[in-house]
Amino acid sequence: MRAEIASSWRRATLSGLRPESPLDRLTIAEIDPRSRLLVAATPVLDELAVRLTGTTFCVALADSACRIVDRRFTDVRTERALDRISAVPGAQFTEDIAGTNALGTPLEVMRGVTVHGREHFVEALKMFSCYGHPIRNPVTRRIEGVLDITGVGPEANPLFAPLLQRAVEDIEQRLWEGARQSEKRLLQAFQHATRRRCRAVVAFGDEVVLSNRAALDLLEPSDHAVLRDIAETAPTSGELSRDLVLGSGAPVSLRALKVGSAPDGVLVELTPRTRTRVPRGRTTGPRRSTLDSRLAELRACGEPVLIAGEPGSGRTRAAHLVVGPRADVLDAADLVVLGEREWAERLDSATADALIVERIELLPDALCARLARRLAERPRVVLTSAPQSDLPDGVRSAAAICPARVDLPPLRNRDDEFAGLARAMLAELRPGADLRITPSALEALIAQPWPGNLRELRGVLRVTAEHRTTGDITVTDLPAAYRNTGRGARLTGRERAERDAIAEALRVTGGNKVHAAQRLGISRTTLYSRMRAFGLPR
Incomplete structure (x- = not known):
């Protein structure tokens, strides 16, 4: 077996795919008929279809997510064969869904790949032989899609490669011409506005x-x-x-x-929104966010407060902003070491003017009831917890006693504040250092999913500041995993909601892909493909 095919088989196996996996019921999604790739490729596909007249060959075009957006053939038998393996517009043919194939494999290795019949990982594809070649955007050099030509037989025709490479060059040229037209339209719209x-x-x-x-x-x-x-x-x-x-x-x-x-x-x-002129001079410190202002208001209320959010979203810092730095702190995670009895004694014996109880979602029902009584006796208490929708029933009863509640948004939903948060963290990590995050580096950071929230961002900035002690922080100064603006920067509102739902399902199920897929009502292969499309860790 050729090395590139053996590597592809290993990737397919690690994704949970089996050779007998069926392809007749793949999920079919909507495609955009006006996409840049499809507009550029359509005349080229038309010409290829003419050349294929009278043959059983077919041509397929997939986008950067390896989803088929167009296919061409001239024989009805070819159409039936493609339909049996779900090779239709809207179907996704990544390696974790369809194994080794001439759409998913070229996207993985980022170069042209020939796949002979028996080299396909999934049995349903072994009757085909094909060649696929990636299509790169000539401006950004990103892969825009993959063009594939397929025939029925054990060996791919050696003429597949030069024929398809020429077609890919034509598509890339049209992408280049289209990009120039796009810039002209953008300039015209800008001048008009x-x-x-x-x-x-x-x-x-x-x-x-x-x-x-x-x-x-x-x-x-x-x-x-x-x-x-x-x-x-x-x-x-x-x-x-x-x-x-x-x-x-x-x-x-x-x-x-x-x-x-x-x-x-x-x-x-x-x-x-106002006619008041905003001073543009150098400020003495970071601007206070709306969230910090809300927490400062709660500091004067004197009532129990619940602060809920994902791990790493700043719950502890928010709690101290409400009650001050001298409060007693009791963490439910210490139950493992202390035991319930000693933990309850520490709850009852807290003597400071204020008390912070961390991670109440970990408390058993008996301690939740005890905490509820404590809240009634001593109102100057701040509780921190996971998002309220994830709290067990017993914990919700204790949290319900808090009249004031603050839901901390995850970092991925704080685009407006991201720059200020990053600057403030950098100032804390390197006080007095002349460091600035460039817009391109900031764009790359904003595009990340940030499952670890503020804690993860602080870690990234700490590593970056150790290597760049002065001057501008550019994209190349960031850790390698955070340099790519990637898919996240181009997600629509619906796609962001889908990504967040998948991330939440994985968090609730402890990373178990099978249970997460069941919770979302999708197949495991669909879950893997969506995780890959959204750049979620696997």
Whole structure:
């Protein structure tokens, strides 16, 4: 067996796939007929279809997620054979779903691959022989998709490779021409929007950023990364509107519009929400966030407070902002060492003016009842917990006594505050150091899923600051796993919700893929493919 085929078989086996796995019921998703790849490839596919007339060969085009977006054939028997293995538009043919094949394998190894009949991992594909070649965007050098030609037989035709490579070159050339047209459309939209000089306008393309003078005066460098991340969620038709606070402290209303077809670019218009001029001078410290202001208000209320959020989201820090640094702290995780009796005694004997009880979701029902009585006797208590939706019934009864509640958002949902949080952490890690996170590095960081939340971000910045002690932190200074803006930077609102649901299911099931798939109502292979598409750790 050739080395590249043997490696592919190992990857398929590790993903849980078996040679007898069926392919007749793959999940079929919607495809975008106006995508940049499909628009560029359609004339080339038309020409290939003419050349294949009278043969049993077929051509398939897959996108960067290895989902088939188009196929061409001229024989009805070929159509039936493709339908039997679900090789239809909308089906995903990654290696963890279909094993070794000429769509998923070229995407893995990032070069052209020939797969002869018996070299397919899944039995249902062994009747085919094929050649697949990745398609790269000539501007960004990212892989946009894979083009495949398939025939029935034990050996792939040696002419497959040169024929398909020429077709891929034609598609890449059309992508290049399309990119130039996209930049022209983006420039025209930008010029039209900037006729009103009082409006701040920024236009984002793949490799182009346009900004008028009003936007230059209003925005800080870190704002560009935040705006690009928000703009990527704009719908294909219609507009996205929301309010946010810029790095300078200026409150603005944002309006984002797609320019042309979905990949062409995004136009962002910013309108100040007040006429009060925001000072642009150097500040003495990080600006207080809305969340910190809310916690400061609770400090004066004197009532029990529940602070809920994912691990690493800053629950302990938030609790101390409410009650101060001198509070007694009792952690439910210490039950393993102390035992229930000693833990309860420490709860009763706390003498400080305030008490923080950490991770109450770990408490048994008996201690939850005891904690509830303690709350009734001593109101200056702050509880921290997992998200409220994940709390057991017994814990919810104790948490219900808290009239004031704060839900800490996960870091992946704090785009507006990300730059400020990163700067504040960097200042704590390297006080007095002249360090600045460049917009491109900030964009790469914002695009990450951050399952460890603020704790994970602090660890990344600590490692980065050890290697870069002064000057600008660029993308190359970040740990290798955090350098790619990746899929997360281009997720739609629906895709982000899907990614969060998968991450939550994995967290609840302790990383068990089978149970997580059951909880989500999808197959395990679909779960693996979605995890890979969203860049979630496997």
